[in-house]
Amino acid sequence: MRKHITIVLLILQHFAFSQKSELLNYTETITLITNTKTIVTGEKLLYSLFCNDVNNKPSELSKVAYVACLNEFGKEVFSHKHYLNKSTESGSFFIPSELKTGNYKIIAYTKWMLNKSKSNYFEQDLLIINPYLKTDVDHSVFNNQTINDSILNNLIVKKSYKKRKIITFNEFKSKLEGQFTTSVRKTNEINFEQKENTKTPEKSEKNDKLILPETKGEIISGKISSSENQLPLNKIGIALTDKGNNKYLNTTITNNNGEFYFILPKPLQSENITIEVITENPNYSIVLDPETKPIYTVNNNQKIQLKENYTVEIKNRAIAAQIENAYYEIKKDSIILRQAESSINNSDLQVFDLDNITRFSSLKEFIIEVINQVYFTEKEGDFKLRFRNSDINFEINEDPLTIVDGNLIHDSNDLLKIEFSKVSKISINNKPHYLGNKLYSGLFIVNTADNSFNDISNLNKKINLKYNIPFLKEIYYFPDYTNDTSLEKIPDYRVQLYWKTNISSLQEPIEFSTSDIEGTYEISTIGYTNDGQYINKKSYFIVK
Known part of the structure; x- marks a missing residue:
């Protein structure tokens, strides 16, 4: 308690x-x-x-x-x-x-x-x-x-x-x-x-654990653990993304016991959601609390x-x-x-509708020819996105926060796995962005026509689950x-x-x-x- x-x-x-x-x-x-x-x-x-x-x-x-x-x-x-x-x-x-x-x-x-x-x-x-x-x-x-x-x-x-x-x-x-x-x-x-x-x-729980009231919306909770004893469990960022809503991103951080809570003031849009640990360390894993009934x-x-x-x-x-x-x-x-809940302000995004502009054969070519605020580097096969940041006097040497079809992308190389002919829209914001306790150089959001991209990297740090969509009026x-x-x-x-x-x-x-x-x-x-x-x-x- x-x-x-x-x-x-x-x-x-x-x-x-x-x-x-x-x-x-x-x-x-x-x-x-x-x-x-x-x-x-x-x-x-x-x-x-x-x-x-x-x-x-x-x-x-x-x-x-x-x-x-x-x-x-x-x-x-x-x-x-x-x-x-x-x-x-x-x-x-x-x-x-x-x-x-x-x-x-x-x-x-x-x-x-x-x-x-x-x-x-x-x-x-x-x-x-x-x-x-x-x-x-x-x-x-x-x-x-x-x-x-x-x-x-x-x-x-x-x-x-x-x-x-x-x-x-x-x-x-x-x-x-x-x-x-x-x-x-x-x-x-x-x-x-x-x-x-x-x-x-009977009661659903027979111990003294308090079932929290959902006062501001539905609560989704869980806990992280680490395979290395020395890794901290507190103040670790956790992200929740919605497969059916590319502009929704909910974040929280863990407490001293590695526990986290998401409170959803409004319902999510689709049955497929992902909860994952925001860290480059691969030794974290995540477990959700069972639903109480x-x-x-x-x-x-x-x-x-x-x-x-x-x-x-x-x-x-x-x-x-x-x-x-x-x-x-x-x-x-x-x-x-x-109406879809958006945690990313549309007015802050510059949107490129690929169906209304000249088609290019690859993401690299598209970035070079169309998006002036974005460039990329490649060194020994390692692909990195970079932003030319506006409104600040220096460039932030961090990866952008990248989302593809509701999936957080931690490795920019995964962007090259997307069949570019399926990409329908790319949205960017070249201002610095915080997610959890991590700073990103900006936002880079990709939508495919069939919403089919599925990130299979770092599966131990994420959970894909079925969300029970609230009843529609x-x-x-x-x-x-x-x-x-x-x-x-x-x-x-x-x-x-x-x-x-x-x-x-x-x-x-x-x-x-x-x-x-x-x-x-x-x-x-x-x-x-x-x-x-x-x-x-x-x-x-x-x-x-």
Whole structure:
């Protein structure tokens, strides 16, 4: 715990915690809302989450939350990472055809929540039904057991509407402000008996190591070691580069124990990132800390008990999902792409677009003919880049900081290994540049057309790893029958008529259109007001 005191003190400076004990006692909770608890293959699970303090107000601590779905053996079906916006966020998961019918578990948590002696993360059961795969009779049974349907039978249905009718719903209008999620979905006619779960949640760590809160963004940590006992471990530069973003470079230095921490205020751009030691000494190696997750002991003998006549409803749901997916290109949701985080100021770079200037056969020729600020030397086959530095009275006799397709290049000779015909862009800055604790004469950045360059030198000093990209925001498709006549001949088999998250006020009406599916529908608005009041409003109508 002692080695984290410095970081804890930094956290205290940024938040309203007067002392360390107040921070350590800070409790977060997560509420996760799903559009259904029973879903059929081919449908989409939608969810939104709220990260609150003990008073149900937005948490002041964590900026990152995690949502995962586990199968009956505790294996992850999906794992989503979310950078929170005002302590809330939303996501979705398309139920693929390879998932078997079974009981699944949805969990949601922040890393800080895993420090509690008894885990306080959110969990919810989810029944996935796959009518296309043969059910394992040892774990899933369809029978005639009587199941309590009183909830469906006793719904107070206030209105009925025709198919493809535009509805403006005002019943939930109020002056309440906060964070809310609204859903309009066909009531679930596939009820099932959920038995008591015998699993025992545990802490992810059983020692006294503090799991740091991700207060300013995701934390990636690790440690370096040396094969030579005399080599120092402290104040060694560590770099993080993003394969999909050539202008991103994050640096930190190690503490006295050789430990390092990267804090990512914004998400990275690609799945492929590299962390490496910034030193010419080859005797350092690097190890990342394992990702901390909840550990589950799952009862995989829990049986699914559905009434036999539900097979008709399951068949209808599966057909509806097939029809909707067949028109995916017309009805697909929109993904909001995340703007790439740049740690290198574009205005400081001089960019040479090789597609718009005369092509040369080699990098050497290009430097000689085009880039006046750069030259190279060669002595006994040793290729070196040099900058003619501006704004200073002398030339810095150091290598430039060189990046190729997100790879840090420590040996300029590796530049000659690039097939120059694939190079699409070269960017330079001939001003001195610091990286970690090392001074460079400038920046030399190379992009290839297919982003394919992979530096295989000094592999012991670097780690290439897969980065779990945070979930991208989506805008869900819902048809507008008011003005779009082209939809008249397109079938509409939606059971989810409306879904909206991050609603800050309930002063506006809810507007949506019904589909071609008859039945009873539920309108629900769930969330928290600014003063911590839990809101759960429901209303019902019929489409016929």
